[in-house]
Amino acid sequence: MKPNSREKTPCEICGEPIFFAVTRTNELQALDAEPAPVKGSVAAYRGVRRWLARSLLAADAAQHPPHPLEERFTPHGQTCRGRISAQPVIPGLVVESTIHRLPQPRGGSRALPAAEPQPQNVIPFRRRRT
Numbered sequence: 074m075k076p077n078s079r080e081k082t083p084c085e086i087c088g089e090p091i092f093f094a095v096t097r098t099n100e101l102q103a104l105d106a107e108p109a110p111v112k113g114s115v116a117a118y119r120g121v122r123r124w125l126a127r128s129l130l131a132a133d134a135a136q137h138p139p140h141p142l143e144e145r146f147t148p149h150g151q152t153c154r155g156r157i158s159a160q161p162v163i164p165g166l167v168v169e170s171t172i173h174r175l176p177q178p179r180g181g182s183r184a185l186p187a188a189e190p191q192p193q194n195v196i197p198f199r200r201r202r203t
């Protein structure tokens with residue numbers, strides 16, 4: 074089931090068609106008007122006069138699989154192209170997921186990656202003798 078033309082409204086930021094559903098906590102949530110049967114994280118169905126939504130990521134969602142009358146949708150906050158990042162970029166901060174990881178050695182020490190050539194002005198660190 075899809076929201077009809079009266080239920081759909083363009084997003085004020087990006088203009089994509091969205092519709093609003095009432096969550097379990099009685100708040101309005103903007104959802105993409107086009108269903109997302111595979112990746113949608115919200116299950117919604119048309120109630121008497123409004124769409125009702127619940128999260129499929131909630132702790133108890135596994136005990137309540139989607140009903141045949143429920144359709145999966147994506148929260149518009151995930152897909153809105155005009156959204157503003159909640160966290161401004163911090164200069165100098167490197168996000169861990171963007172750090173290039175060296176391949177892990179398999180087995181013995183022969184598999185270790187070759188040491189990068191050191192610049193001439195760098196003194197290699199040596200462990201102090203005890």
Ligand SMILES: [Zn+2]
Nearest residue numbers: 084086087153
């Ligand atoms: Zn939008």
